[in-house]
Amino acid sequence: MRQFFYLVVFWVAWQAAAQADLTIEITEGVEGALPIAVVPFGWQGKAQPPQDVAGIIAADLHRSGRFKTLPQVDMLARPTRGEQVEFRDWRGLGVDNLVVGHIQPSGTSGYVVRFQLFDVYRGEQLIGYSIPTTGPNLRRTAHRIADLIYEKLMGVPGAFATRIAYITSVRQGDGPERIDLRIADADGYNPQTIVSSSEPLLSPAWSPDGRKLAYVSFEQGQSAIYVQEVFTGQRRKLTSYKGINGAPAWSPDGRKLAMALSKGGNLDIYVLDLATHKLKQLTHHYAIDTEPAWSPDGRQIVFTSDRGGKPQIYRIPSYGGPAERVTFQNPYNARASYSPDGKLLALVTREDGNYRIAVQDLESGVMQVLSQGSLDESPSFAPNSSMIIYASKAGYRGVLAAVSVDGRVRQRLALQEGDVREPVWSPYEK
Numbered sequence: 001m002r003q004f005f006y007l008v009v010f011w012v013a014w015q016a017a018a019q020a021d022l023t024i025e026i027t028e029g030v031e032g033a034l035p036i037a038v039v040p041f042g043w044q045g046k047a048q049p050p051q052d053v054a055g056i057i058a059a060d061l062h063r064s065g066r067f068k069t070l071p072q073v074d075m076l077a078r079p080t081r082g083e084q085v086e087f088r089d090w091r092g093l094g095v096d097n098l099v100v101g102h103i104q105p106s107g108t109s110g111y112v113v114r115f116q117l118f119d120v121y122r123g124e125q126l127i128g129y130s131i132p133t134t135g136p137n138l139r140r141t142a143h144r145i146a147d148l149i150y151e152k153l154m155g156v157p158g159a160f161a162t163r164i165a166y167i168t169s170v171r172q173g174d175g176p177e178r179i180d181l182r183i184a185d186a187d188g189y190n191p192q193t194i195v196s197s198s199e200p201l202l203s204p205a206w207s208p209d210g211r212k213l214a215y216v217s218f219e220q221g222q223s224a225i226y227v228q229e230v231f232t233g234q235r236r237k238l239t240s241y242k243g244i245n246g247a248p249a250w251s252p253d254g255r256k257l258a259m260a261l262s263k264g265g266n267l268d269i270y271v272l273d274l275a276t277h278k279l280k281q282l283t284h285h286y287a288i289d290t291e292p293a294w295s296p297d298g299r300q301i302v303f304t305s306d307r308g309g310k311p312q313i314y315r316i317p318s319y320g321g322p323a324e325r326v327t328f329q330n331p332y333n334a335r336a337s338y339s340p341d342g343k344l345l346a347l348v349t350r351e352d353g354n355y356r357i358a359v360q361d362l363e364s365g366v367m368q369v370l371s372q373g374s375l376d377e378s379p380s381f382a383p384n385s386s387m388i389i390y391a392s393k394a395g396y397r398g399v400l401a402a403v404s405v406d407g408r409v410r411q412r413l414a415l416q417e418g419d420v421r422e423p424v425w426s427p428y429e430k
Contacts, residue, residue, distance in 0.1 A: 021184050021191030021415065022400065028410040029065035034153060036061060037070040037095045041115070042080030042102030049103050051138040053113060053145070056187075057099065060146035060160040063187065065409030067153075070095055082116045087123045095120050097153060101145075110134050113141055117149055127152050139189065159382040162186045163426040164389060165194070165204040165213055166400065170418030181215055183230065186382075186425075188413060194228060204422060205248050209430045214238075214248035214257060225259060227274075238272065249292045249301075251318070258282075258292035258301055258318075269303050271318065282320050293337040294318065302326060302345065304334040313347060327360060329367045335378060339385040340427075344405065346379035346388050357390045359405055370403045380424045389413075391421040 038058040043049055061067040070093060079085045080102040090098050101115030116128040127148060133141040140161055147158030168180045181195040181204055194213060195201060202216040207227075214227045223245040228235035239245045243262035250257060257272045269282045269292050283289040287307035294301055295318075302315050305323070313327040313336045327333040332350035339346065342362070349358040349369065357371040357379045371390065379390040385405065392401045394412070398419030402411040413420075 020188040021182065022188030022413040022420070023416065024063055024188055025412045025414070026063060026065055026410075027412050028408070030408050033066055033068040034097065035068045035070065035095050036097045036099065036149075036153075037075060037090060037093070038099040039075060039078050039080070039101075040072060041100075041113070044102065044104040049111065049138060050135045051142065053103060053138060053142040054099070054101065056139060056142035057146045057149070060143060060158075060187065061149065063411065064150065064158075065404065065411070082118065082125060082128070085118065087118070087120050090120045097126075099149060106132060111138065113138075113145070115145055117152060139185070143185065143187075156386060157384045157428075159384045159386070159425070159428075160186055162383055162428065163210070164400075164423055165206060165426070166420050166423040167201055167204065168415060168418050168420050169398075181213070183213075183426075194230065194233075202422065203247050204424050205250055206424060206426045207250050208252055208254045208427055210426045210428070214250065216246050216248065225257070227257075238274075247291050249294060251294050252296055252298045258294060260290040260292065260303075269301065269316070271301075280320070282316055282318075283323065285323075289314075291335050295338050296340055296342045302336045302338070304336065313345065327367070328365075329360075333358075337379065337381065339381045339405070340383050341385045344381075344385070346381055348377050348379065357388060357403065359388070368407065370405070370407045371401065373401070376401070378422045378424075382425050383428045387425075389423045389425050391423060 038054050041054045058069045062069045076089045079100050098118045098120050103111050103113050106112045111133050114130045117126045119126055131141055143161035146160040150158030163183050163185055165183045170178050172178055176198045179197050179201050180193045181201050182191050182193050184191040197219055199218040205214045211230055212227055216223050217226055224240035225238045225245050225248050226235050241261055241263035244267055247260040248257050255274055259270055260267055261270050267288045267290055269289050271280045285307050287305050289303055289305045291304040292301050299318055300315050301318050302313055304311050305314050310331050311334045312325055313333050314323045315326050316323040330349045330351055334348050336345045336347040345360045347358055348355055351369055354374045355376055356369050357376045358367050358369045360367040373392045376390055376392045379388045381388055387402050387404050389402045392399055398421045400413035400420055400423050
């Protein structure tokens with residue numbers, strides 16, 4: 001009998017807060033990255049706070065590839081409030097911007113985190129906030145501060161306080177392979193197992209509010225699509241038709257799921273209304289149609305089809321109608337998804353015998369190859385449209401990688417053990 005279980009997720013389980021499931025390495029950053037110093041935050045209390053808030057902020061900014069963070073050992077002073085800052089000292093260190101702050105206890109288990117961001121050369125405060133939080137949420141508060149700093153200096157919202165979902169597989173000695181669907185903070189910390197199985201798990205997809213995951217499970221010997229609450233572990237089976245039940249994709253309003261089903265004998269794109277459970281077939285073609293993804297406005301769905309002889313990306317109105325081909329460069333294009341701003345498609349393309357991640361500008365039709373591997377797949381945009389996370393290979397191991405949409409910043413995310421694949425970036429919290 002196949003063994004299967006799902007775990008209730010307690011998001012505030014701070015015991016895992018100091019452990020990273022994924023180790024992130026910056027393999028390429030922006031030349032001329034913005035110099036910034038994040039001074040260790042002051043602390044008003046007897047024991048040390050449970051998290052190094054300044055260290056987390058600095059790591060986030062450094063990990064973006066767009067900031068050059070000053071090492072703490074090179075800091076001439078350690079101010080914790082704006083009135084303590086001597087801007088001349090920081091100008092001498094070549095720092096453009098400076099972050100200072102302090103933490104103080106509040107109530108029985110709370111904290112207040114205060115921080116200020118300064119323009120060193122003008123000697124001016126750019127932003128400053130006082131944020132109430134709790135011990136288990138200090139790390140997330142640090143990510144939110146990094147988001148605020150990133151937005152002020154880069155002009156676009158940050159995505160450090162978001163999460164990623166991904167599939168891992170680990171061989172247990174001579175026993176069966178254990179396959180997990182996990183979620184973690186965008187920096188790899190706070191890993192939580194959502195589902196664990198000895199059978200394949202595929203195609204995780206975040207709901208627009210970030211509270212649910214849809215995925216494919218083979219726990220009963222055939223594919224079925226499930227939706228599961230992230231915080232409670234409650235789940236329900238949506239489809240288990242004969243044949244293929246795959247590639248779930250949420251509509252932007254969270255009311256529908258697009259999917260690929262072969263219930264009619266051929267693999268086609270369907271849309272399921274989650275309230276009425278009414279199923280509508282969108283494509284009616286003898287070719288293989290799969291991997292649907294909604295446009296941000298909900299009006300279009302792109303999908304992969306070999307109706308032209310080889311896999312390419314096509315687009316169809318979400319209410320049904322004729323399909324039109326979208327990609328023409330390279331003989332293979334698949335697994336497309338829209339950027340949250342609706343300007344780009346991320347996809348897998350085949351170039352010189354290698355499968356790589358590319359983006360196509362929807363207005364001009366120009367495609368740019370971003371990744372450098374030989375077997376890159378499963379691209380997913382960050383909610384600010386600035387980065388794409390994807391699955392790759394490092395030797396014989398499956399790893400995750402990320403690249404900026406301009407190709408200038410690259411990261412590699414390695415699991416501590418086993419393989420990792422099929423990443424998907426969460427939306428912003430609502």
